[in-house]
Amino acid sequence: MSNASHLRIEGLTKLYGATAAVEDVNLDVAQGEMLVLLGPSGCGKTTTLRLVAGFVAATRGRILVEGKDYASLPPYQREMGMVFQSYALFPHLTVAQNVTFGLRMRKLPKAEIDTRLEQTLDMVKLTTMADRYPRQLSGGQQQRVALARALAIRPKVLLLDEPLSNLDANLRQSVAREIRQLQRAAGLTALMVTHDQNEAMTMADRLVLMNEGRVQQVGTQEELYEQPLNPFVARFIGHSNLVAGDLVEADSLRLPGGAVMKLARRYAQRGPHVLALRPERVRLHGEGDVAPPRATATVEDGTYVGGHVDYLLAFEGGASLALHEPTGATGGTRRARGERVALTWDAQNERLFDPNGAIVTAAEA
Amino acid sequence: MSAPPETAATLPRAAIPGSPGTVAALTAVTRLLVFVGIALMLIPLLMTAYMSLFADGVVTFPPSGYTLSWYGRLAEFPKFGQSLSTSLRVAAMATLCSLLIGVPASIALVRYSFPGRGVLNVLLLSPLTVPGVVIGLGLYVLMVDVEIRTQFPLIGSDWVLILAHLLITTPWVVRLCVANLVQLDRSIEEAAANLGASPGRVLWSVTLPMMRQGIVAAALFAFIVSFENIEMTLFLISPGMITFPISVLQYLEYRFDPLVASVVVVQTAVIAALLLAIDRYVKLSKVV
Ligand SMILES: Nc1ncnc2c1ncn2[C@@H]1O[C@H](COP(=O)(O)OP(=O)(O)OP(=O)(O)O)[C@@H](O)[C@H]1O
Numbered sequence A: 001m002s003n004a005s006h007l008r009i010e011g012l013t014k015l016y017g018a019t020a021a022v023e024d025v026n027l028d029v030a031q032g033e034m035l036v037l038l039g040p041s042g043c044g045k046t047t048t049l050r051l052v053a054g055f056v057a058a059t060r061g062r063i064l065v066e067g068k069d070y071a072s073l074p075p076y077q078r079e080m081g082m083v084f085q086s087y088a089l090f091p092h093l094t095v096a097q098n099v100t101f102g103l104r105m106r107k108l109p110k111a112e113i114d115t116r117l118e119q120t121l122d123m124v125k126l127t128t129m130a131d132r133y134p135r136q137l138s139g140g141q142q143q144r145v146a147l148a149r150a151l152a153i154r155p156k157v158l159l160l161d162e163p164l165s166n167l168d169a170n171l172r173q174s175v176a177r178e179i180r181q182l183q184r185a186a187g188l189t190a191l192m193v194t195h196d197q198n199e200a201m202t203m204a205d206r207l208v209l210m211n212e213g214r215v216q217q218v219g220t221q222e223e224l225y226e227q228p229l230n231p232f233v234a235r236f237i238g239h240s241n242l243v244a245g246d247l248v249e250a251d252s253l254r255l256p257g258g259a260v261m262k263l264a265r266r267y268a269q270r271g272p273h274v275l276a277l278r279p280e281r282v283r284l285h286g287e288g289d290v291a292p293p294r295a296t297a298t299v300e301d302g303t304y305v306g307g308h309v310d311y312l313l314a315f316e317g318g319a320s321l322a323l324h325e326p327t328g329a330t331g332g333t334r335r336a337r338g339e340r341v342a343l344t345w346d347a348q349n350e351r352l353f354d355p356n357g358a359i360v361t362a363a364e365a
Numbered sequence B: 001m002s003a004p005p006e007t008a009a010t011l012p013r014a015a016i017p018g019s020p021g022t023v024a025a026l027t028a029v030t031r032l033l034v035f036v037g038i039a040l041m042l043i044p045l046l047m048t049a050y051m052s053l054f055a056d057g058v059v060t061f062p063p064s065g066y067t068l069s070w071y072g073r074l075a076e077f078p079k080f081g082q083s084l085s086t087s088l089r090v091a092a093m094a095t096l097c098s099l100l101i102g103v104p105a106s107i108a109l110v111r112y113s114f115p116g117r118g119v120l121n122v123l124l125l126s127p128l129t130v131p132g133v134v135i136g137l138g139l140y141v142l143m144v145d146v147e148i149r150t151q152f153p154l155i156g157s158d159w160v161l162i163l164a165h166l167l168i169t170t171p172w173v174v175r176l177c178v179a180n181l182v183q184l185d186r187s188i189e190e191a192a193a194n195l196g197a198s199p200g201r202v203l204w205s206v207t208l209p210m211m212r213q214g215i216v217a218a219a220l221f222a223f224i225v226s227f228e229n230i231e232m233t234l235f236l237i238s239p240g241m242i243t244f245p246i247s248v249l250q251y252l253e254y255r256f257d258p259l260v261a262s263v264v265v266v267q268t269a270v271i272a273a274l275l276l277a278i279d280r281y282v283k284l285s286k287v288v
């Protein structure tokens, strides 16, 4: 990986006073890859992007593009094209002047500037708007100007800070597709920030999930969903249930209230652990329909949402679990509140973490 | 619609104690006070405008007739040419110099943090808090002292007036430019840097053009403040060189006639026009 990486971030850290906004971030982005930074509010996504762009000075760490360290260069020497959340178009310049701004700063010959302007406007389908001012454009059009302006300089890396957040919902999808297509066509290495999980899943080649300034996991959509490395990832991506309990036997997890779950795998460890289970990967049965069940519980609540019923189950003693039962299998009937149910799941859907949040692997297959 | 349940529209009213009658009475009193206030400000102006139309050279009441001819004789006002050209010259230079100081200062204050920023902020705005007479007297004493030591005539020179006016025009320029700058999106300047503009280019190609409205407003305001200043200027003029408002003041010491009334009306009209022009660029109620 490291040989092929086009953008490489090593040990990137930003301290504000004693608190770290970004701490020891290491990333490798391949040429032409779109890496999406995702995480809850305040986790350091924007700071990471601004560190790469050079608007914020790193406390430590290196930012390598094609092997050259950019960390100490000012923003105007970094050759990274950024698309801002607010678009940040120059209000006193026309669309054409906005798009050619970076080219004029580079003092390219006039003929070259004209060709690139034409090409870029053509790419974002704004040829007819060249002489308008930003205030005369719709939000979606402004967004495309911002993108065109960044693409025109043929940046080494494209940086996108929540590029879709100011668009209305039905425009988002088409703009997302457009950005992705332009980035692919230009073969640009891109780093994008979003707090919207759907957006991240749609746009990314690979995802970076951050929390409290640290990278929690880097991987493809499948890797983050199927193989979360810690309870935070399991919870954030797809809302896994996190069930705390005591591993009392190789395959028995005792919940705080006394209920016991039979696990699908056997583990060597004992003591407190956290079990992550996805709501749609747990099967629901009538009590006694399956023997032996992994656990039994009571239906607390059921919400019919179309494709599935959203159940909240309670274990004996208080612990609870969210679960989705596809309506196709049940013919659309909903289980009554108070009904006793049995649960089963397959071994590959069971993820067990120790109290430090590290994944626990099964002792035997 | 009869007696709707408490909607958002009726809630604020419900929060004011008292019946709807009290509320209506309070509204009426407020309106009356505003009206009286405006009337008090306008009456002297209207009276002056009225008297500028009197036909007689000595103001008597009732006038024997009305005429617009005083407006054609503005140039007969004593020292009209000299005082007007001095005022215009001083105001233009004070405006230019205060822009040269105030615009960079406001950018520094808003965009950069540096040691002494708070002190600079207070220093730049403090002349507004000192009465003009006090500044004028202080400057006068200083100038006389320097004149005695250097044998160089300072009182009555353009430059002393310009320097004095800078003390009041610069704070206004800073205030208006700061108000303009804080509402500009910082990321626009970052975008320029991102596209390859060095800090100097960002300033020249992005920050200053975006500040245009604030700068125009500041220039007009500085011009007015300098042009109509009397308190400070009184101390710094010489018999051969007075400013326009002071020529009016001196004239009024001896007589009041329709000529001076028409001079004042013209001056007020010009300043009002400038203020309206500023208001188009920067809402004055937000900064003054
Ligand atoms: N200039 C600053 N001074 C001090 N702390 C800062 C500064 N900028 C950011 N922080 C802190 O750094 C942390 C990360 O901020 P950042 O803006 O990167 O979050 P984010 O992941 O982009 O969040 P959001 O999704 O809300 O935009 C936050 O706790 C924030 O308070």
Ligand SMILES: [Mg+2]
Pocket: A045, A046, A047
């Ligand atoms: Mg952010």
